[in-house]
Amino acid sequence: MVAVTAAPADSAAPPAGRSRGPRPPALLVLAATAVALLTLLPLGFVAYEAVQTGWAEASRLIFRQRTADLLWNTVRLTVGSVALSLALGVGAAWLVERSDLPGRRAWTVLLVAPLAVPSFVNAFGWISIAPGLDGYTGAVTITTLSYFPLVFLPAMAALRGLDPGLEESAYSLGLGRRATFFRVVLPQLRPALLGGALLVSLHLLSEFGALALLRYPTFTTAIYDQFQSSFNSSAATMLAGVLVLLCLALLLADLGLRGRSRYARIGGGAPRPVARAPLGPAVWPVLAGLTTLVVLALGVPIGSIVRWLLAGSSTGIDTHRLLQATGTSLSLGAVAAGVTVLLAIPAAWLAVRHRGRVSVLLERSTYVSSALPGIVVALALVTISIRAARPLYQTAPLLIAGYAILFIPRAVVTARAALAQAPPVLDSVARSLGEGTIGTLRRVTLPLITPGLGAGAALVFLAVVTELTATLLLAPLGTRTLATEFWNQSNSLAYGAAAPYAALLVALSAPATYLLTRQARRATV
Amino acid sequence: MTALTLSGVTKAFGSAQVLRGVDLHVPARSLTAVLGPSGCGKTTLLRLVAGFDDPDAGMIALGGETVVGAGRPRPPQHRRVGYVPQEGALFPHLSVAANVGFGLARRQRSAGRVGELLELVGLSPALASRHPHELSGGQQQRVALARALAPRPSIVLLDEPFSSLDAGLRESTRRAVADALVAAEATAVLVTHDQAEALSLADQVAVMRNGRLVQLAAPEIVYQSPSDAGVAGFVGEAVLLPASVSNGYATCELGSLAVRGTVSGPVSGQVRILLRPEQLLLSDSGAGVEARVRDVSYFGHDASVRLELVAGGTEVLARVAGHERPRPGSLVRLTVTGEALAYPAGTVPAGTVPTGVILTPSSS
Numbered sequence: 004m005v006a007v008t009a010a011p012a013d014s015a016a017p018p019a020g021r022s023r024g025p026r027p028p029a030l031l032v033l034a035a036t037a038v039a040l041l042t043l044l045p046l047g048f049v050a051y052e053a054v055q056t057g058w059a060e061a062s063r064l065i066f067r068q069r070t071a072d073l074l075w076n077t078v079r080l081t082v083g084s085v086a087l088s089l090a091l092g093v094g095a096a097w098l099v100e101r102s103d104l105p106g107r108r109a110w111t112v113l114l115v116a117p118l119a120v121p122s123f124v125n126a127f128g129w130i131s132i133a134p135g136l137d138g139y140t141g142a143v144t145i146t147t148l149s150y151f152p153l154v155f156l157p158a159m160a161a162l163r164g165l166d167p168g169l170e171e172s173a174y175s176l177g178l179g180r181r182a183t184f185f186r187v188v189l190p191q192l193r194p195a196l197l198g199g200a201l202l203v204s205l206h207l208l209s210e211f212g213a214l215a216l217l218r219y220p221t222f223t224t225a226i227y228d229q230f231q232s233s234f235n236s237s238a239a240t241m242l243a244g245v246l247v248l249l250c251l252a253l254l255l256a257d258l259g260l261r262g263r264s265r266y267a268r269i270g271g272g273a274p275r276p277v278a279r280a281p282l283g284p285a286v287w288p289v290l291a292g293l294t295t296l297v298v299l300a301l302g303v304p305i306g307s308i309v310r311w312l313l314a315g316s317s318t319g320i321d322t323h324r325l326l327q328a329t330g331t332s333l334s335l336g337a338v339a340a341g342v343t344v345l346l347a348i349p350a351a352w353l354a355v356r357h358r359g360r361v362s363v364l365l366e367r368s369t370y371v372s373s374a375l376p377g378i379v380v381a382l383a384l385v386t387i388s389i390r391a392a393r394p395l396y397q398t399a400p401l402l403i404a405g406y407a408i409l410f411i412p413r414a415v416v417t418a419r420a421a422l423a424q425a426p427p428v429l430d431s432v433a434r435s436l437g438e439g440t441i442g443t444l445r446r447v448t449l450p451l452i453t454p455g456l457g458a459g460a461a462l463v464f465l466a467v468v469t470e471l472t473a474t475l476l477l478a479p480l481g482t483r484t485l486a487t488e489f490w491n492q493s494n495s496l497a498y499g500a501a502a503p504y505a506a507l508l509v510a511l512s513a514p515a516t517y518l519l520t521r522q523a524r525r526a527t528v
Numbered sequence: 529m530t531a532l533t534l535s536g537v538t539k540a541f542g543s544a545q546v547l548r549g550v551d552l553h554v555p556a557r558s559l560t561a562v563l564g565p566s567g568c569g570k571t572t573l574l575r576l577v578a579g580f581d582d583p584d585a586g587m588i589a590l591g592g593e594t595v596v597g598a599g600r601p602r603p604p605q606h607r608r609v610g611y612v613p614q615e616g617a618l619f620p621h622l623s624v625a626a627n628v629g630f631g632l633a634r635r636q637r638s639a640g641r642v643g644e645l646l647e648l649v650g651l652s653p654a655l656a657s658r659h660p661h662e663l664s665g666g667q668q669q670r671v672a673l674a675r676a677l678a679p680r681p682s683i684v685l686l687d688e689p690f691s692s693l694d695a696g697l698r699e700s701t702r703r704a705v706a707d708a709l710v711a712a713e714a715t716a717v718l719v720t721h722d723q724a725e726a727l728s729l730a731d732q733v734a735v736m737r738n739g740r741l742v743q744l745a746a747p748e749i750v751y752q753s754p755s756d757a758g759v760a761g762f763v764g765e766a767v768l769l770p771a772s773v774s775n776g777y778a779t780c781e782l783g784s785l786a787v788r789g790t791v792s793g794p795v796s797g798q799v800r801i802l803l804r805p806e807q808l809l810l811s812d813s814g815a816g817v818e819a820r821v822r823d824v825s826y827f828g829h830d831a832s833v834r835l836e837l838v839a840g841g842t843e844v845l846a847r848v849a850g851h852e853r854p855r856p857g858s859l860v861r862l863t864v865t866g867e868a869l870a871y872p873a874g875t876v877p878a879g880t881v882p883t884g885v886i887l888t889p890s891s892s
Contacts, residue, residue, distance in 0.1 A: 428617045431580050434604035435611035436631030437679060442605075446630070450621045 027357035032365075035349035039368040042408050045375055045383035049247050052240040052386075064241040069225070073242070076139075077221045077249070080214075081207050083143040084150065088203050089196060091147065091296065092154025097184075098289060100162040103279045105286070110293060111159070115152050117300040119516040121469050122149040123212025124489070124505045128304030130216055131311060131498040142219040148300040149213070150206050154199035161195035162188075167278070180280060201257045208250055209376030211472040216493065222246040223378045223472070230382060230476065240386070243379045254374035258367075308505045315499025324488070325503055332468045332484040332511075335399070339406035340464035344456050346407055347414035354415075355422040366415065373412035380408050381476035402477040406467045413466065414459045421455020458518065465515030469508050485511075530592070531556040531683050531715040532577065537586030539572055546572045547583070548739040554683070554732075556591075559709060559716045561730035563723060565762070569739040570719045574685045577717070578611050579604035591682045610676030610684035610714075615692045616668040618660035624671050625656035631679040645674040648711055650704040665693050666701040673705055677712050684709065684716040690725065702729060723763045727751060735759050751804075757871055760802050761887025765832070767808070767844045768887060771801045773870055781842050782808075782817055782862060787870045801868040805832065808846035809863045810854060816861035819844070821854045834886075835862065845886045 053061055064070075095114050098104045117125070126145050129136055136144065165188065173183040211223040222242055229239035282289055350369055353362035372380065384405050388396040395401045425448045433443040471486040478487060489504035532554040539547040546569045554560045562570045575581045577588060579595070579602060587597030590609065595602040618627050628645050629637035643653035649670040660668060669689050676684050689705065690698045706729050709716045720726050726733050727747040735743045735750060743755040754760035757768055771780035771787075773796045778787045780801060787801060809816075810833065819835040822843070831853040833846045838859070846862070854860055 424620070426617070428613050429619060431575075431578065431604070432611055432613065432617050432619075432675075433630070434580070435578055435607070435609050435681075435685075436675070437605045437608075438631075439603070439605050447619060451619075 027353055027359070027362065031349050031353060031357075032361065035353050035362070035365045038346045038350060038411070039365045041346070041404070042369050042372045042411055044387070045380045045408065046247065046371060048383035048387055049240065049244050049379065052237065053244050056237050056241065060237070061241055061244075064238050065245060070242070070245065073220060073222050073225050074245070076219065077208065079139065080142050080146065080219070080221065081204050083139075084146045084207055085200050085203050087143065087147040088151040088154045089200060091151040092156075092199060093158050093192070093196065095151075095155050095293065095296070096158035096162055098293070100159055101280055102289075103281050104289065104293075113297045113301065114155050114293075115516065116297075117149060118152045119512040120149065120301065120304050120509055121212070121471070121486075121512055122146065122206075122210060123216060123471055123486075124308070124508055125149050125300075125304045126213035126216040127489075127493045127498075127501065127505060128307035131493070132303075132307050137217045138219055141217045142214055145213055145217065146207055146210060150203045151300070153202045153206065154196065157195035157199045158192060161192045165191055198257065201253050205250065205253050205374055208246060208253070209378070209472075211376070211378055212490065222249075223376055226378050226382060227472075227475075230385075239382060243382055246376060247379055250374040250376065251371075254371065257374075305509070308502050308509070311498045311502035312506060315502050320503050321500070324483070325507075328483045328485050328488045328504065329507060331482060332486070335402065335406070335484060336464040336467040338399075339403050339410070339467045340460040342403055343407045343411055343414045343463045344418065344460045347411055347418045347459065348456075351415050351418035351422055354419055356427060366419075369415050370412050372408045375409070377405075377409055377470065377472035378476070380405055381473040384408075385476055397477075397479045399479060399482070402474065402479070402482075405473045405477045406463070406470065409470070409473060410463045410466050413462045417455055417459030417462065418452075421452040421459070424455060425451040462515065462518055465511060465518070468511045469515075530554065531558075531590070532717065533587070533589040534573075534577070535587045537573070537576060537583045537588065539569075539576060539581070539583045546739055547576075549586070550736075550739075550741050552734055552741060552744065554715060554717060556715050557713050558731040559706065559718060559729060560732050560734055561726035562717060562719045562734045562736060563726040563763070564721065564736035566721055568736045570721075570736050571687055573736070574687050574717065574719050577683075578609050578685055579607050608679065608682045610679070610681035612669070612672045612676050612684065612686045612689050614688050615665075616660075616672035616689075618663075618668055618671055618675070620660055622659075623656065624658050624660070624663070627660070627671055628656075628674045628678055630675060641678075645678055646671075648677065649674045649708045664697070666697040666704075669693065669701055670704060670708075673708060677708070677714060682715065684714050686716060686718045688719055688721070691720070691722070727763065733763075735762065737762075753869060754802075757800065757802060757887065760869075765805050765845060765847075766887040767803045767805065768800050769803070769842070769844075771799055771868075771870070773797060773799050778868055778870060781837055781840055782844075782864055785864050785868045787868045797872075799870040799872060801870050803844075803864060803868050805845045805847040807864055807866050807868075808844060809865055810846055810848055810852075810860045811863070812860065814861055816863040819860055819862050821856050821858050821860060823856050824853050826850065826853060835860070837862075843886060 099107050099111050129145055169187055170183055173187045214221055215224045226239045226242050229236050350366045354366040384401055388401055429447050430443050433447045438446060469486060471490060474484055474487055485504050485507055489501050492501035530553050534550055534552040537547055537550045550573060562573060564570045576583050582601045583596060588595050590607060595607055625642045628642045642656055646653050646655060651667060651670050690702055693701055730747055732744060733747050733750045734741055737758060743750055743759050751763050754763060760766045769780045771778040773787055778785050778801050818838040820838060822834040822836050825832040828850050830850050831848055833848055835844050835846060
């Protein structure tokens, strides 16, 4: 899964004059640079390979029917799923925020909850009870059901942040409800919607598990197949190159978007509560529609898991294996979370305390990996380790490095927010009261930033626990995690045996969903 | 005894020269206000004294001990300098008691000592268990002062501590802080851009401009004998008129006035004379120069009257008691009480029109 993290806008310019402050310590810059280089490693690898392969060979590998098919599959999946997600996300957000729909709070929770079902578990839920649902229809249906909350959340936040005064002005200028929605409300939602659409697109580009289960070939599944057939194949790398270009284009679009548009409410004071649109008799079809959506997105996968759990328990669950995989997943998650947060601190510290061109560049470079699919990161690390660092190949440290590269943006965002809780003036005060550098860190800075760093670690932990693609490629032989065990069982159609793993994955994703929801709400408004 | 001495202190950030050779002496148990417009370098000055930044050149001594200028600068934690930043900057994760006791050794952090300090700044010891976000802005400032005073510092530095408070709270907090500083027998340096704050609280006022200290004197001296027209305008409203001086009398559009020289000595010849608006008296008839009332700003307790001299059209400013304000458009007679202050014509700030000018703190 790629990150649901927002690269923060460049808001924290230093106040003129006084806090242009001392130069950043060289050691810190060095550490942040090393981390940035690590996160740029996969991108560098793909670029290096492309150059090494040479134009003739590269173009032979890229410009062929196979690539065109994959591109077509990717594009039509993205267009279909993004369009459906936008329609569902905006519609649901408007109902929850601006209509008198009964039970709005409960609907909000239910409409975000599908994020707690990893998309490959969702695909398993569907395909195991409706084997005919594969190919394009299945792929669009299931990815939409998995990812529409990524539009719903920012749309909801944007609607909440919208000044109702704007709508009232539109009414007073003679516009009706419908005209007001399309001419005033929708344009204001544009940044949130584009952001959500880009996020869904990035998820689709890196989606592997669900599409493999649904037998819908895209770049990720093709890279995986190539990789399985021959470890060191330039064909896989060239496909990865095309995929990376698509991802980077989206990332650039995202950065550009964040830079430009911000339609926040201007002026002080609390916004007045909105007058909600009465649904009238339409409330019944609306309720039926929302119920259907929740049943499809949440009821089917969970019901399916429960069904297979019941069916599987008759044949007996291998409890030992299950516990072992759980233990492995949890400990990998814990180590990766600790390492990733530690790696995030230098860049975040520079960004908060020593804002300048270099620190912005170092911080931004850690966001690049948020756009890279797990399969590309894994492919790069496998190939590099085989060629240049053989002892690292198939080891836990390499797997942890992969997790760190994939999930460091989440840690940087939270570490930044945490460090903002400890402004430098508090250091000054502590120093004037007789504390040295270490004492200030111990008594002031650490107590203030620890909760935030903990939240970041929790986010990384939960992402690692449910990570599938990179784990499949990077895990040492014999290392079984919940995700890989689930994958092996469901791939060999042992649905009953896969169900307990699916259930645990969903249970572990639920808190992550809660945390991401909170973060997304804060980031979007 | 001198609690703080600065001499020849300079500081630049990159190409921006912030301090250009500042000399300052702060007597023990006094409150010195460093007054200047924003960007004049006053906060930088404070940070250098506290040790958060080091000057490029110059010497700083605290209570007779050189902390900068002889070997390595002494780090802030070893200077015994209390620091009260803007908005207080209380530690958000600590209670009021823990904030106040932060700089005390562990065994000194008793409830009794914390309560004493809270009472010193005029707060109830019952607030000790509260957290900073549960306090008003004025209370936060007072806790910040109690925290700074707790380790008995040799000097307390206050960086615009009242600027974030609203008007009503500001006056009462100012008074409480000044009283606490006196009761603690503390030496204090207060940085502010508010001339009323500086004049009303301080024992001596240090006026800064463009990284230089332009005048260091008691509040009444700074107000009555500003070292130049710029200082005059910064510490209060003023009327500046061209005049020629001979035998201790200046001849100007307001007639012949008694003058005294500036702090830099007696003057003669072509000068600019400075009058405070309260020196201009209005009457309906009798002696004086005829003037027409342009407009009146009524403040309740007093009023500010802009007038135009009938002969020549020069604009001047007078201050009258609130109940004596004239009607706009009416004709009055102007006389001057007290001495005028004369500056050599060349020292008047650029952009001054030759006919006369009104200086106000906001325009400088």
